[in-house]
Amino acid sequence: MNYVETLIYIFLGISVAFNLLGSFALLRFPDVYTRLHGATKCTTFGTIFAVFAVVTHALYQLHRTGDSKYLQMALHSFIALIALLLTNPTGAHAIAKAAHLSGVKPVRAVVDAYEEKLGGGSE
Amino acid sequence: MPFIVAFLFAYIVWLLLTAGSNGLLWSTEELVAGLIFAAIIGYATKDIVGENSTRFLNPVKWLGFIAYAPVLFWGMVKANFDVAYRVITGKIRPGIVRVPVDLENDAQYTILSNSITLTPGTLTVEADPEEKALYVHWINVPKGLERPESSEPVTGPFEKWARRLGR
Numbered sequence: 001m002n003y004v005e006t007l008i009y010i011f012l013g014i015s016v017a018f019n020l021l022g023s024f025a026l027l028r029f030p031d032v033y034t035r036l037h038g039a040t041k042c043t044t045f046g047t048i049f050a051v052f053a054v055v056t057h058a059l060y061q062l063h064r065t066g067d068s069k070y071l072q073m074a075l076h077s078f079i080a081l082i083a084l085l086l087t088n089p090t091g092a093h094a095i096a097k098a099a100h101l102s103g104v105k106p107v108r109a110v111v112d113a114y115e116e117k118l119g120g121g122s123e
Numbered sequence: 124m125p126f127i128v129a130f131l132f133a134y135i136v137w138l139l140l141t142a143g144s145n146g147l148l149w150s151t152e153e154l155v156a157g158l159i160f161a162a163i164i165g166y167a168t169k170d171i172v173g174e175n176s177t178r179f180l181n182p183v184k185w186l187g188f189i190a191y192a193p194v195l196f197w198g199m200v201k202a203n204f205d206v207a208y209r210v211i212t213g214k215i216r217p218g219i220v221r222v223p224v225d226l227e228n229d230a231q232y233t234i235l236s237n238s239i240t241l242t243p244g245t246l247t248v249e250a251d252p253e254e255k256a257l258y259v260h261w262i263n264v265p266k267g268l269e270r271p272e273s274s275e276p277v278t279g280p281f282e283k284w285a286r287r288l289g290r
Contacts, residue, residue: 018203025210033260034217037246038206044241045203068143075139089240089247096248096260106217106260 004060011053018046031107032099040092044084051081125172128180130165137161175228187288194284198242205243209262218264219248222257224282232257235285242281 025038058074061067137157144150178184209215226232229252236247236257249258 021203021207021210025206028210028213029215031217033219033246033248034215034262037244037260037262038210040240040246041199041202041206045199048199068147071143071147075142079136079139085241086237089237092240093236093247096246100219100248106219 004056008053008056008060011049011056015046015049015053018042018049022046032104033096033106036092036096040088044088047084048081051077124177125169125174126165128165128177129168129172130161131180133164134158134161184288191284191288194280195238195241198238198279198281202241202243206262214263216263217260219258219260220264222259224255224257226252226255226282226286231285231288234288235281238281238285242279 019042022038022042025042026035029035029038054077055074058070058077062070062074134157137153137160138149141149141153141157144153224235226235232250232252236250239245239257239259240247244262246260246262247257248260251258
């Protein structure tokens with residue numbers, strides 16, 4: 001096992017660790033908003049490292065064999081990463097807003113300015 | 124102009140997706156098919172993309188996005204250790220706070236909202252360009268900051284970056 005393969009395993013390890021942490025966050029936190037924190041941050045970060053591992057592997061194989069399919073592998077994973085970085089927080093925002101508009105209140109909240117704004121608007 | 128922007132963007136994505144079809148470069152079929160499909164996409168989306176989109180052709184802006192990547196990445200590293208700490212200890216003090224921000228257009232709101240969703244302890248619930256405020260779910264509201272007067276404790280360095288990148 002050489003240095004590049006070690007690096008790939010390190011990336012995969014970080015990726016799995018943070019995705020696991022995201023799953024724990026789903027179990028540990030009390031309501032939809034705090035769970036979204038864990039679900040979006042940890043899975044995005046974990047997936048970035050999964051993509052890093054794929055790109056490293058692909059570039060290494062490209063360097064070794066010169067086969068163009070590895071170039072495609074690296075580029076496609078990288079585009080998937082950019083799409084994920086743009087859509088994951090947007091999706092979390094949409095879920096949070098939808099949850100609030102459907103009347104799900106944040107548990108144990110010390111302040112809820114959005115509720116005050118909505119309440120002030122309807123009265 | 125919006126047609127050219129949409130066309131260029133679609134064609135670049137096509138080229139990235141089909142690289143390696145002829146050795147490490149592109150075969151002629153892919154290049155021609157890409158031109159046709161990018162033209163269709165450019166024509167179909169030119170009204171949605173809008174006149175403002177030409178500012179994204181500025182190469183300085185692209186360098187800005189590249190320089191922004193490590194800042195965002197470092198923010199995400201801190202965010203993940205923060206969430207890890209809260210998952211293990213269970214110490215949370217959640218709340219939705221109203222954060223006044225000083226931004227001008229939709230692109231800046233998008234960049235800032237997405238960035239602070241990925242960075243420590245904050246999740247954008249609603250962006251309101253009319254009253255220039257973000258409603259942010261904060262997982263650990265510090266005592267005395269339930270009604271923040273400025274955006275600094277929530278957005279950190281990201282507001283400055285969003286203002287610069289989305290201009």
